[in-house]
Amino acid sequence: MIKRVVINLMCISLPIIIASCNYAKNVNLLVSGSASKKMDCHVPFTYKKGIIVVNVKLNSDSEAREFIFDTGAFNSKVEKSLSDFFGLETKATKENSDSNGNTRLIEVVSVDSLSIGDATFYNIGAGEVEYGEKSFSPCIAKNGIIGANLIKLVNWHFDFESQQIRITTGPINIDQNWTSIEFDRPMLSGTPLIDIKIGDEIIEDMLFDLGYNGGLILPSKFSNMFDTESRKLIDQATTGIYGSRIDTVEVKELPVTLGKNTFKVPIHFSANGKMLLGTDVLEHFDIVIDNDENIINLKLRSEVQCKPDPTFIPGILNDEYWIVNRVEVNSTLQLGDTLQSINGMKPKDLFQNHCEYFFGLDKLLSSDSVVVQTLSNKTISL
Template sequence: MAKTKLALALFIISLAYSCLLKPPVVLQYGGVLESDYIDTVNVELRNRLIIVPVTIKGKSYRFLFDTGAPFSISREIQDEFDFKLISKGNIIDSDNNREKVDYVSVGNTIIGKTEFIDQTAFVADFKANAVLNCFEIDGIVGSNLIRHADWLIDMSNKQILFGSDLNEFFQVMEGEQTFNTDFQYDIELDLQLGSDVFKKIKLDYGSNGGLDLPRIQFQSLENHHLIHQGYEIIGEKQTGLLGEVVQSERKLSISDSLLLGDLQVNDIEVQIGGNDVIGTQALEKLVVGINFNEKKIHFSPSLDYDKPFRTYGFYSGHSDEKEVYVLAVFKGTAADSIGLNGGMQIMKANQLDFENGSNFCDYVDLLGKAPDSLILEVVDDSLERRKVVLSYSILE
């Protein structure tokens, strides 16, 4: 397995959105210009997130493919084209940060050669989340657009096939199960881990974590010995689209007991978070088929099916005061043993020097290369500088 394909666990992004008020009817608008079509688009992967090329009014953009959020455009696109305002609403991101948003009628949106018509989008600030700002995201290909087609998503080959009817591809896949949708057309599954069944878990390509569960469900997995040793995550989190830092009590473990139809999936990150989602740390192991007409999900192993979960043992963050800093540490890992703590400023990382021209986006690019070792210079609580070396390791 090429080192550059190893997934990172230093940044966790989860863009799941819910409307706080009654959802706008405008999310029901839209369709596809052609009634019989099939198309393919090559995608880019950044930190296990899928970036799709999209064309609006003749201009090319970079959109996040996200089954856990509505279709969205950046404020910059809205400022340029001044799309018609058709509704207003309130949303809450995965860290429970709230914001008022405008819903606009984008008109036609082209993916590959396929034209999606009369699409409704909410307007968002994609620069608020530091990691997404580095990815230069212009919008989200979201669930209310995705529902208009069948999809075959292969992250390991960086390709998405979509069309009006992909049943010939779905019929040869190994696993299958039904799903329901919520008011914004997000996909909700009942997932089985061993003898435990968890209801309404959102299939979320906008989250680059594994399986995110409430504490009581995580404890059930512990009690039934369906996960490995648990690691408390000490510190804060900064995972939502709005980019706010929030306090959090979390725990992380690994499971080899996930069943998708008849397909067993191993080395799945399981974390206490309360968002009830399954993200791309699990989904990258699979080729996933989505059949909206029949409300079925299909699964087959991808080239990354056997990829283990690796981590340096901590999460990183960004602020105006500290370009790069330690956001949270996994208790009991090497990062914890050598004294890494939340809040420590990172001054250097391998060849990067944040006092001499390097920035947070350089750091994100470094982590995208998944080096075997991360050599950090940090400032500890006594304001002393320390050098620490962390391996990109498999959790036990």
Template structure:
């Protein structure tokens, strides 16, 4: 089962609508603000992996919250955190997400934010409650720890040990003996970009751990690499902080993906019309120990000795709203569609277990785990007033 895609990067839109007369440059200055206050430290922080997203504990004003570690996102706080920490609204700005949906939100600063032994001062944050994408609240009760904080320290994601290491000094990091340094570039909004080779063609990619897969392409890039095997997915497109667009998504098999001197073969890439950037996401950490040294504009990769299996799927994805879990995406021509599953079917039972036995979020994660690990499932759905049951076998579409 393909992990769901929650692309929760923000693009600050430098519009002419300001509060208190601030300029676009001043908006960006606040959004990018963060200063590492800790010195001569090293720490190891346990993270929870939730369908491709890494959540860590973040302390704000003596309270701890669960945050998504997101190399391509801005820092955020919920309205509850704003209230609890007495944070002031400095201005209102318009932001967009990777799927081009826009919204106006408040911009503030957190005086002191702590992750393990690392303390950060004057951290710019967006006030975001993810009310248009309720599934994101299953992952976090805080929001995103983003690129301005990540730039200030050295971070190492060791996926197989479920640890994120953090220090103010690269020399403190282990696992660098057999590593390779990849040059990255930070744009004015601190988005990190690097160059990869896909199917023998060099392309520019944004390193975005707010994307839970490996490779996501723009339509232009997908067209340029001339894919042959293409699957079409109907239903919802990428889920962003600002909401969801309905659009077709396409999946293709890459012959090869080269990152520096390392090569990954037969990996899938997703693309759709609304994608603004080529993305390389958090699945990268399944193949490498990833060290982020944004101060020196470096991505350091230490290969693991083995890799993941081939792409398999039941042929559908799921999402949730305030009351139910439903079929959000359907792969054309694959087993789920062949047996009669439809978009928006409400899932009420899987393998004999009623989803109502758990909370909505727990059911969502439990169902995704079953879709990831099982080879065959029995699924009961509700369609209007009618209930139907399907037996679906996982397959390798390529």
């Protein structure tokens, strides 16, 4: 009897020990990265659909590969086939969630060196990412993501007008035209969290997310704080690295104060609990992220105006049929409805693949009205 009890205890404790070792390895990977001691360089970036993309060289590779720059990503990512190509060794495993809350168990590797222009970083932990079938991330930059575990190592200046980034281990001087906002980080993370003012309310711990190409999104629990007109959407058009997720969104136009700058933008209140400030707002500023002082400095460059927010978004079911991916609540159409045509056209008439659809959808929806034909041959003008 005693022997049986001991054996059972060993069986119970073994997963705990393994999990603890795995956790320790992940912690070590997150905190072990470093940057060259003296660094000050400027690198160009491309701006694709509101996402910053930088050229990256891994280890001794001479080829520069496109990576998304994402302050909202807990750690960096390397696409799995690229990781296999370089023979990056698995150090640990972890659960990883995308911006929609879709979660996967991923392997974590260590990259010996990673260069962005003349800026070089060492021993960077990176998750091996296998993109979801419906993800648009590989359309923007298929090779990976520069995440907060690297970003926190140095200071950054983003100039959206010239599409250039300054990367430095030294201070970045600013003048009286800038406004400063302190930021916090969650434990063991480099993701910056700031406080902003919406109307008369202070909203704490908003993720300052240069990897999100939307505007401002809050959990739906905050919506009742603001008594103003709204519209409600059912949405499955927004995707993260692992795909999409159904969300109910209430949209309200509200004044936002960021530092000393006040502007009015549509705010999305999400039933999925998202809390993000993205580039649809931030691209109107010069941005300095000072990781030495935990301060974000902003200088307004242009009037903050968010891009038009469609109340109807179709997806592609196959070559012949569309599917409704976003629609207003109480619309004649419902999320998931199959459509024969949009403005008389089938998907194959416009797009040859997933990425063509992603980059060309705005043109399809740019007219004042959109006429759809349902599977039952009903014609609806939106």
